[in-house]
Amino acid sequence: MAIDLPTVWAGIIAFSVLAYVVLDGFDLGVGILFPFFPHRGDRDLMTNSIAPVWDGNETWLVMGGGGLLAAFPVVYGTVLSALYMPIILMLLGLVFRGVAFEFRWRTIRGSIWWDVGFWLGSTVAAFCQGIALGALVQGITIVDRSYAGGWWDWLTPFTILTGLAVVIGYALLGATWLNLKTTGSLQARARTLSMITGAGTLGLIGIVSLWSPFINASYFERWFAFPAAYYSAFVPLMLAGCAFALWQGLTADKHLQPFLAALGLFVISFVGIGISFYPYIVPTALTIEEAAAPDSSLQFLLVGAVVLIPVILAYTGYAYWVFRGKMDPEEGYH
Amino acid sequence: MDYGLTAEMLARIQFAFTVSFHFIFPAFSIGTASYLAVLNGLWLWKRDPAYLKLFEYWKTIFAVTFGMGVVSGIVMSYQFGTNWSVFSERAGAVIGPLMGYEILTAFFLEAGFLGIMLFGRKRVGDTLHMVAVVVVAIGTLISATWILSVNSWMHTPAGYGIDANGNFVPEDWWAIVFNPSFPYRLVHTVLAAFLTTAFVVGAVGAFHLLRDRTNRQAQIMFSMAMWMAAIVTPMQIFAGDMHGLNTLEHQPAKIAAMEGHFESHPDGAPLILFGIPNEAEQRIEYGIEIPKLSSLILKHDLNAPLEGLDAFPEDERPPVMIPFFAFRIMVGIGFLMLGVGVWSLWARYRKTLYTNGLLHRAALVMGPSGFVAVLAGWFTTEVGRQPFTVYGLMRTSESLSPVDAPAVGASLTAFVVVYFLVFGAGVFYLLRLMKRTPMVDDDHELDKGPHRAAGINPGPAQEDTIRAGASSHGH
Numbered sequence: 161m162a163i164d165l166p167t168v169w170a171g172i173i174a175f176s177v178l179a180y181v182v183l184d185g186f187d188l189g190v191g192i193l194f195p196f197f198p199h200r201g202d203r204d205l206m207t208n209s210i211a212p213v214w215d216g217n218e219t220w221l222v223m224g225g226g227g228l229l230a231a232f233p234v235v236y237g238t239v240l241s242a243l244y245m246p247i248i249l250m251l252l253g254l255v256f257r258g259v260a261f262e263f264r265w266r267t268i269r270g271s272i273w274w275d276v277g278f279w280l281g282s283t284v285a286a287f288c289q290g291i292a293l294g295a296l297v298q299g300i301t302i303v304d305r306s307y308a309g310g311w312w313d314w315l316t317p318f319t320i321l322t323g324l325a326v327v328i329g330y331a332l333l334g335a336t337w338l339n340l341k342t343t344g345s346l347q348a349r350a351r352t353l354s355m356i357t358g359a360g361t362l363g364l365i366g367i368v369s370l371w372s373p374f375i376n377a378s379y380f381e382r383w384f385a386f387p388a389a390y391y392s393a394f395v396p397l398m399l400a401g402c403a404f405a406l407w408q409g410l411t412a413d414k415h416l417q418p419f420l421a422a423l424g425l426f427v428i429s430f431v432g433i434g435i436s437f438y439p440y441i442v443p444t445a446l447t448i449e450e451a452a453a454p455d456s457s458l459q460f461l462l463v464g465a466v467v468l469i470p471v472i473l474a475y476t477g478y479a480y481w482v483f484r485g486k487m488d489p490e491e492g493y494h
Numbered sequence: 495m496d497y498g499l500t501a502e503m504l505a506r507i508q509f510a511f512t513v514s515f516h517f518i519f520p521a522f523s524i525g526t527a528s529y530l531a532v533l534n535g536l537w538l539w540k541r542d543p544a545y546l547k548l549f550e551y552w553k554t555i556f557a558v559t560f561g562m563g564v565v566s567g568i569v570m571s572y573q574f575g576t577n578w579s580v581f582s583e584r585a586g587a588v589i590g591p592l593m594g595y596e597i598l599t600a601f602f603l604e605a606g607f608l609g610i611m612l613f614g615r616k617r618v619g620d621t622l623h624m625v626a627v628v629v630v631a632i633g634t635l636i637s638a639t640w641i642l643s644v645n646s647w648m649h650t651p652a653g654y655g656i657d658a659n660g661n662f663v664p665e666d667w668w669a670i671v672f673n674p675s676f677p678y679r680l681v682h683t684v685l686a687a688f689l690t691t692a693f694v695v696g697a698v699g700a701f702h703l704l705r706d707r708t709n710r711q712a713q714i715m716f717s718m719a720m721w722m723a724a725i726v727t728p729m730q731i732f733a734g735d736m737h738g739l740n741t742l743e744h745q746p747a748k749i750a751a752m753e754g755h756f757e758s759h760p761d762g763a764p765l766i767l768f769g770i771p772n773e774a775e776q777r778i779e780y781g782i783e784i785p786k787l788s789s790l791i792l793k794h795d796l797n798a799p800l801e802g803l804d805a806f807p808e809d810e811r812p813p814v815m816i817p818f819f820a821f822r823i824m825v826g827i828g829f830l831m832l833g834v835g836v837w838s839l840w841a842r843y844r845k846t847l848y849t850n851g852l853l854h855r856a857a858l859v860m861g862p863s864g865f866v867a868v869l870a871g872w873f874t875t876e877v878g879r880q881p882f883t884v885y886g887l888m889r890t891s892e893s894l895s896p897v898d899a900p901a902v903g904a905s906l907t908a909f910v911v912v913y914f915l916v917f918g919a920g921v922f923y924l925l926r927l928m929k930r931t932p933m934v935d936d937d938h939e940l941d942k943g944p945h946r947a948a949g950i951n952p953g954p955a956q957e958d959t960i961r962a963g964a965s966s967h968g969h
Binding site: 211212213215216218219221222223225226227228229230231233234236237238239240241244245247248251252254255256257258259261262263266267270305306307308311453454456457460461464465468469472475476478479482483 | 557558561562564565566567568569571572574575576579580582583584585586587588589590591593594595596597598599601602603604605606607608609610612613614617618657659661663664665667895896897898901905908909912913916919920923926927
């Protein structure tokens with residue numbers, strides 16, 4: 161076997177998680193921004209802009225979890241035990257967020273409560289995802305292939321910071337998405353929010369990046385050793401490029417460019433995290449190789465993944481294409 | 495917080511609670527997706543607006559149900575790791591890829607085309623919209639296929655090996671996917687989903703016929719549902735019987751628990767119709783028995799010997815109380831469904847299908863019966879698998895995460911509170927949607943307002959509902 165199956169699978173799972181982060185990121189971001197849009201009509205347009213696609217976006221989260229169970233069962237078991245509370249809170253947040261899409265239409269008096277649920281659910285889910293990321297970066301205690309840490313290990317100043325960073329980052333994705341999909345005063349407000357959350361996101365990326373090497377020395381060594389040093393040298397440059405594209409796009413009233421620039425910030429940060437982790441899948445505790453399921457499992461599912469993921473991307477792209485363009489509040493969009 | 499319960503028991507209660515809540519939604523949406531495909535097909539074929547109206551009517555109900563199914567399903571996909579990490583690690587290499595295929599072949603497919611199905615008719619045209627409706631329906635069936643293969647493997651494991659770490663490793667994927675109980679469980683569960691939907695549709699039709707027996711949409715719904723009841727219930731009873739025989743072959747202890755047979759019967763086992771199992775003394779109290787009938791049903795021979803629970807080591811016996819009662823509830827409902835189906839055939843023959851108020855009332859009462867039967871069936875089979883997660887190979891007590899009882903207790907409490915709040919509201923909204931009278935003449939709903947043009951999210955439909963409700967009280 162010429163190809164290294166565990167690495168391929170780590171790549172597929174990383175891709176799924178990235179797809180989840182950028183796709184559900186913007187629709188969780190729309191929810192996070194709810195309090196800044198006091199008019200019910202605005203919030204109707206906001207939810208309608210994501211209603212046809214959110215379910216597909218969230219499926220990437222299931223793909224990440226399912227892929228982990230199939231390809232790296234030990235990671236699935238230990239990491240989810242370690243992150244017990246944030247994961248449960250995230251799931252409950254996603255419950256409130258997911259049902260609000262339909263429920264807010266089913267009642268007049270209760271509608272505002274489902275909007276609160278939509279906001280709170282989106283925010284809690286995003287915050288918990290950030291905490292999970294931070295907890296993974298700071299390290300999980302694994303002895304004999306099972307979790308050996310405490311129940312509150314995930315709660316540290318660093319993880320609270322990463323939680324906050326993800327909330328603000330998703331809000332940026334949401335704001336630039338709204339800038340792309342809406343017009344008029346709603347779009348103007350989205351543009352202002354893009355500016356604010358953009359600045360916040362960049363600041364938080366900076367603080368997290370500077371803090372990480374002090375959490376775990378191996379990150380420090382990795383970033384200043386070859387070949388990663390090539391990439392690490394370019395990271396600040398690429399981030400600056402995206403930041404400029406974001407700022408320029410917003411000030412020049414471009415609609416697609418700020419969204420793409422925000423996606424770029426996420427992709428660059430994500431690749432950076434990948435470099436920090438490799439070859440570990442749980443930093444300094446489990447490598448990709450030692451956590452992998454038997455080759456027969458990896459092979460069996462890889463056949464399907466290789467064939468089906470391109471098909472999935474094609475029809476997902478088609479679904480986005482069908483619902484392309486600006487939301488029209490007058491005529492209705494669906 | 496833990497009320498003296500062990501972490502294992504709390505985790506089991508949590509799984510039973512979340513999976514029961516979850517399964518209610520797919521049990522209904524699997525059938526509804528197929529029903530919508532039929533309705534949309536009839537609309538395109540006959541261009542009769544009654545079918546379009548029915549499609550739009552059930553589509554909204556489907557959207558609410560599907561959303562609840564998705565969010566409660568995501569909880570399930572992570573709960574294996576949070577509460578049952580040892581099981582996940584040891585069985586992940588076998589069941590993980592099957593779930594992976596469920597995601598790749600079903601979840602993405604449903605999610606990708608759901609938006610077009612719900613909101614896209616105007617944007618993509620009738621033909622592509624129909625494709626989307628059919629794809630969503632097929633997606634729900636593919637999903638059922640994979641997850642039931644996983645579940646069946648836990649009941650009747652096959653095609654596996656066990657490595658040095660004690661982990662299950664796949665050896666023959668064909669044998670794993672098509673493990674011995676899978677075909678039976680798949681057929682039994684999918685038919686159950688169709689019947690569940692049929693009885694909900696039948697009850698909604700009956701409800702509106704009781705208000706106005708000339709409402710054509712209500713007549714169509716009721717008639718279609720009663721055909722399903724008359725045709726599918728006998729098929730389901732047959733499939734259930736086959737499934738039982740399969741269980742006898744592979745999990746005889748479960749059958750003994752379901753039948754309430756604490757003792758083996760070397761020459762013909764009685765069928766215990768009712769009774770109260772006394773597990774401490776290993777006997778049935780107040781039992782009403784028909785001699786030899788159990789042997790006749792299970793072995794097709796009056797005098798065939800049948801093993802009781804005493805034939806199994808004490809630490810490998812399932813609890814009796816839940817399988818015994820749940821099984822009787824399921825079977826009882828099955829025969830009630832058959833009764834309604836036969837009654838409807840008689841009414842149809844007498845041409846009183848739309849006027850027989852008693853039949854309509856019976857159908858209305860039977861509306862939720864599918865859900866009860868489905869849950870009772872799952873409780874029978876899952877409790878009957880105990881004390882194992884992977885039958886005969888891995889014990890439930892060995893499957894648990896290294897979690898503390900307070901952590902599981904706290905999360906269980908959170909799930910109970912949130913689920914009752916959220917899904918309670920959801921069921922309330924569903925009932926209110928079902929209360930809307932399905933009208934065609936009153937077509938303002940299709941023309942008015944931005945969201946209605948293609949029949950999406952009739953948000954302000956709320957007002958109509960209240961108005962329709964208010965006017966009906968006036969009758």
